[in-house]
Amino acid sequence: MINNISDNIKRVKDNITIAAQKINTDPQDIKLICVSKTIDQTRIIEAVKAGITILGENRIQEAKQKIADIKGKISWHLIGHLQTNKAAQAIKLFDLIHSVDSLKLAREINRQAEKNDKIIQILIQINIGNEDSKYGIPADDLPELLTQISNLQNVAVQGLMCIPPFNPNPENSRPYFKQMYQLFEKMKKQAIPNITMRYLSMGMSNDYTAAISEGANMVRVGAAIFGKRIY
Ligand SMILES: *Cc1c(COP(=O)(O)O)cnc(C)c1O
Numbered sequence: 001m002i003n004n005i006s007d008n009i010k011r012v013k014d015n016i017t018i019a020a021q022k023i024n025t026d027p028q029d030i031k032l033i034c035v036s037k038t039i040d041q042t043r044i045i046e047a048v049k050a051g052i053t054i055l056g057e058n059r060i061q062e063a064k065q066k067i068a069d070i071k072g073k074i075s076w077h078l079i080g081h082l083q084t085n086k087a088a089q090a091i092k093l094f095d096l097i098h099s100v101d102s103l104k105l106a107r108e109i110n111r112q113a114e115k116n117d118k119i120i121q122i123l124i125q126i127n128i129g130n131e132d133s134k135y136g137i138p139a140d141d142l143p144e145l146l147t148q149i150s151n152l153q154n155v156a157v158q159g160l161m162c163i164p165p166f167n168p169n170p171e172n173s174r175p176y177f178k179q180m181y182q183l184f185e186k187m188k189k190q191a192i193p194n195i196t197m198r199y200l201s202m203g204m205s206n207d208y209t210a211a212i213s214e215g216a217n218m219v220r221v222g223a224a225i226f227g228k229r230i231y
Helices: 005-022 041-049 060-069 084-093 103-115 139-149 170-190 208-213
Strands: 031-035 054-057 075-078 096-100 120-126 155-162 195-201 218-221
Touching: 005 031, 005 041, 005 208, 041 054, 041 060, 054 060, 060 075, 060 084, 075 084, 084 103, 096 103, 096 155, 103 120, 103 139, 103 155, 120 139, 139 155, 139 170, 155 170, 170 195, 170 208, 195 218, 208 218
Parallel strands: 031 054, 031 218, 054 075, 075 096, 096 120, 120 155, 155 195
Antiparallel strands: none
16 A cells, blocks of 8 residues: 555545446535544644545544644544543534434534524434444444434434444455445434434445445445554
């Protein structure tokens, strides 16, 4: 992999374009979330200069500093797990929260959003592989959770997110992506009031093109842009 951020971004965008065109989708309709967790500000700024407009972070504290320091027309997304006691901070920092996975958390986001006179856009995280190690709700619990969340006036569900079981071969992620797409379409048809099925957030560095070909319209890419993360 060439370790040049702008070259990497160009390559990722080209791959997105090719994957979208294969399924007759406008590449503009696929949103690239550049995952900047653990990455220092200098390199993030390089990515922004190369055309990145959405940054994904997974920790509140780290994101807070970056959001304060990095200027520009950037949309910040929370992609990592959110603890209920951090909801108050999260709603002030992020434009989209990808990781809502309980009614308790949705209610707290709603309560904080109401106080701040905001409507917070969220995605529901599905534990599509039913793994003990992953956050997210089982697919079967989604209809009930959406019905409950639909009553919350300051929360606006915009779609679904998942992290399938890790597998180095992206072909093995396809069955999970397919299940997610079916779930997404099914919920869209149900047309629950105040629930929008607009974004399907799935696919990371090693499988984003497979995810797009199965219907993802938001991909979260870190390592393919910045190189391997050093923790
Ligand atoms: C870290 C992370 C990513 C990006 O993973 P890469 O393999 O670096 O592309 C995407 N989504 C979530 C939820 C993550 O935590």
